[in-house]
Amino acid sequence: MKVGLFFGSFNPIHVGHLVIANHMVEYSDLDQVWFVVTPQSPFKKKSSLLNNYQRLEMVYRATQDYTKLKPSDIEFNLTQPNYTINTLVHLQEKYPDYTFALIMGEDNLKSFHKWKNFELILEEYHLYVYPRISKDTTESQFHQHDKVHFIDAPIMEISSTFIRQSIKAGKLVKPMLPDHVWSYLDEMNFYK
Template sequence: MKIGLYFGTFNPVHIGHLIIANHFAEYSDLDKIWMVITPHNPFKKKKTLLDNHHRYQLVLEAVEDYPKIEASTIEFNLPQPNYTSNTLAHLQEKYPDYEFSLIMGEDNLRTLHKWKNYEILLENHAIYVYPRIAEQANPDRHKLLEHNNIHIVDAPVVEISATFIRKAIKAGKNCQPLLPPSVWRYIDEMNFYRS
């Protein structure tokens, strides 16, 4: 089975995440997409994150009607901060019959060389890349795009950010259209991001 790993803090998960995950589930050779909720991204400040279990619940709510997409807590019990190479080593040990690939935005590909053991990731795993408007306009698009394990997928370009949503909620703006209805209800009931 081919599993696409879509890592993120999903703080909160929004329709842009779902559009991308569903596109890979439906229009690639991946059998399943696991949305891996990252407890602590080494490049993000932890204080801005909702608790792990709340972000997991939000993703569970978001993917409820998508049989090819699952919420994954695989990183919750791994040493912090999380590094993708460590997570993949753990997954390969736990699921030896699965083939794991990474799903990332083209902006993340630009910083891949800063990731721990990125050469091993690149050599041993397919990396499915979805476009970003800023990267498409860049005349010096990343050289890694030519690597055999890099697959550019013509996925929809969705410019929605969780940061924007958090700020909008804090400012009292209505951002319901940017969130799956069940995710909005959970956030609203729990008063998340309001202060």
């Protein structure tokens, strides 16, 4: 089985995440996509996050109707901050018969050289990259790499930050969220 790992804080998960993950699983050679809920990205402040299990619950609710999309809490019990290389090593030990690949936006590919052990990641794993609109037009140093695959997925310009700010400002953002996620956010009064 070939699994695409879609890492993120998913604070909250939104329809853009689902569109990209579904596109990856339907239009590439991936059999499943796992949404890896990250407790703490080395690049984000923890104070702005809902707790791990609330974000996992949202991912669970968002993916429950999709057989090829799965929530993952694999990083919850790993040392923090979470580095992708450590998670990959852990997953490979736990699921030796699976092949794992990383899913990332084109914007993340441009800073990929800053990731811990990025050379080792590229040696061992394939990267599936979806397009993002960016003001930075310089091509990534990994553009021509044989393990980097550009997937012609729809460009989704929805962000979790925008959703959180909009909810706080009293705006209706229901169309940007899966129904089950919207119900949960509304019921729990998150981000208000």
